[in-house]
């Protein structure tokens with residue numbers, strides 16, 4: 648079995664509000680092996696971005712806080728690291744690709760200069776051919792021209808490619824891709840996903856993919872985590888989860904994905920809206936939308952039940968081996 652490169656345990660994150668702290672991530676367990684691609688899937692607002700961006704403290708400490716948990720990266724707990732040490736990990740060892748690449752690229756700096764900065768940060772000598780090679784590798788056909796362009800002169804898809812080229816130059820151990828194809832034309836999405844597969848295979852880069860789209864996860868990931876209401880409600884090998892979802896929420900998400908796949912005229916959609924942090928209680932977050940709800944689902948946050956290689960946070964599985 649490949650070694651774990653990242654191990655997250657009982658991770659909780661809150662935002663400061665006028666009324667006090669509001670917890671939005673309520674105890675996440677997650678690990679990533681070397682060279683593995685895992686997915687976190689869930690509707691918008693379930694806490695995916697806050698979780699992964701807080702792992703490397705991308706959120707300003709004046710607006711959010713990590714309340715609990717540990718994030719082990721090569722044996723070091725990132726939660727306790729100094730800002731200086733974290734800064735040496737961000738981008739270099741753990742890189743982050745945003746839904747909207749313009750969030751990460753500097754609008755006032757030519758593309759070539761931004762790629763040069765990566766080499767500088769890695770104390771590598773400046774090399775025009777190396778940068779052009781990285782641009783070609785991500786499918787930019789005329790690297791000479793793009794080198795001198797600004798991000799606004801490129802399309803969203805091209806800028807996302809530039810982000811991946813930055814990763815090829817910096818070769819991080821972990822790449823966190825947060826909805827990397829959501830702001831890109833459908834026709835180009837597959838090409839970006841194929842690029843992620845390529846960097847994963849070629850450089851053994853471990854990837855955490857965040858998406859609200861089950862199909863995107865299906866295309867890339869070996870293991871998947873289903874997130875709802877600030878909790879992971881199911882985890883397992885993607886193929887197994889897809890063929891036999893255990894959590895009623897996962898089942899609904901898959902029904903939506905299948906109906907889109909089949910081009911059904913009546914596209915299946917999930918009833919009701921996702922729970923928001925103000926409504927979090929010590930009960931199952933999916934209760935109101937669940938067609939299998941029982942009274943006992945309101946007595947506590949369901950624990951995690953382990954069923955063979957699968958994990959599920961649902962009272963339907965009470966009586967099987969439980970953890971946490």
Ligand SMILES: Nc1ncnc2c1ncn2[C@@H]1O[C@H](COP(=O)(O)OP(=O)(O)O)[C@@H](O)[C@H]1O
Nearest residue numbers: 662671690691692693694695696697698923924
């Ligand atoms: N800066 C913020 N201040 C307060 N609440 C926030 C902030 N950013 C996100 N949230 C809340 O945290 C929850 C999770 O958000 P997010 O992680 O962005 O969801 P996802 O990525 O799954 O769509 C949401 O309810 C959102 O409203």
Ligand SMILES: [Mg+2]
Nearest residue numbers: 695696697826
């Ligand atoms: Mg998000």
